Amino acid sequence: MAVKQYTTEELLERWEDIHAIENLMGRRAFFKLLVRDQKVFEEMWSKNDPCFGINDGYYKGYEAVAGYFRGLRDLAIHRAEFAKMYYREELGGRSVDDIIGVGALHANNLTTPVIELAGDRRTAKGLWYVMDGEVDFGVTGWETRMSWGRLGVDFIKEDDGWKIWHMVYAEDIN
Numbered sequence: 001m002a003v004k005q006y007t008t009e010e011l012l013e014r015w016e017d018i019h020a021i022e023n024l025m026g027r028r029a030f031f032k033l034l035v036r037d038q039k040v041f042e043e044m045w046s047k048n049d050p051c052f053g054i055n056d057g058y059y060k061g062y063e064a065v066a067g068y069f070r071g072l073r074d075l076a077i078h079r080a081e082f083a084k085m086y087y088r089e090e091l092g093g094r095s096v097d098d099i100i101g102v103g104a105l106h107a108n109n110l111t112t113p114v115i116e117l118a119g120d121r122r123t124a125k126g127l128w129y130v131m132d133g134e135v136d137f138g139v140t141g142w143e144t145r146m147s148w149g150r151l152g153v154d155f156i157k158e159d160d161g162w163k164i165w166h167m168v169y170a171e172d173i174n
Helices: 008-033 037-044 062-086
Strands: 051-054 057-060 105-117 123-138 141-158 161-173
Touching (some): 008 037, 051 062, 062 123, 123 161
Parallel strands (some): 051 161
Antiparallel strands (some): 051 057
């Protein structure tokens, strides 16, 4: 089997693509930390037939994936409204949009990245192990959850850069 030989310039371009994908996933993790999942979808996902899978379901197509992320936004709004009622003195004068994520912690720690770039540099595949810790306000007060699992992502390069195209998060522990 012949191994493809790249020029120095091609190697640099490939490294820049992989670095851009790493940054995309890092920004995704920070947006999740700030409870801005809807922003992750709007800014980081391809609009070209995306899919998203988790242990609880699989969403195929733009409207289905967008609906999942709208649901996360709605949940964040409800949690903020509940926190505002619970902490009237501290949060009472602030809008719900201003307090989304107040007190929440959603640390989506990505480890052991493996990123494989296609030969034409138009698509890539990535695999991470995820240690996810979440603290947020629920109907009974503060709730804590921890999960570990694998995150597999297909990326596509579009006019405005790399985008998440397909993603599957398979939890091992929840």
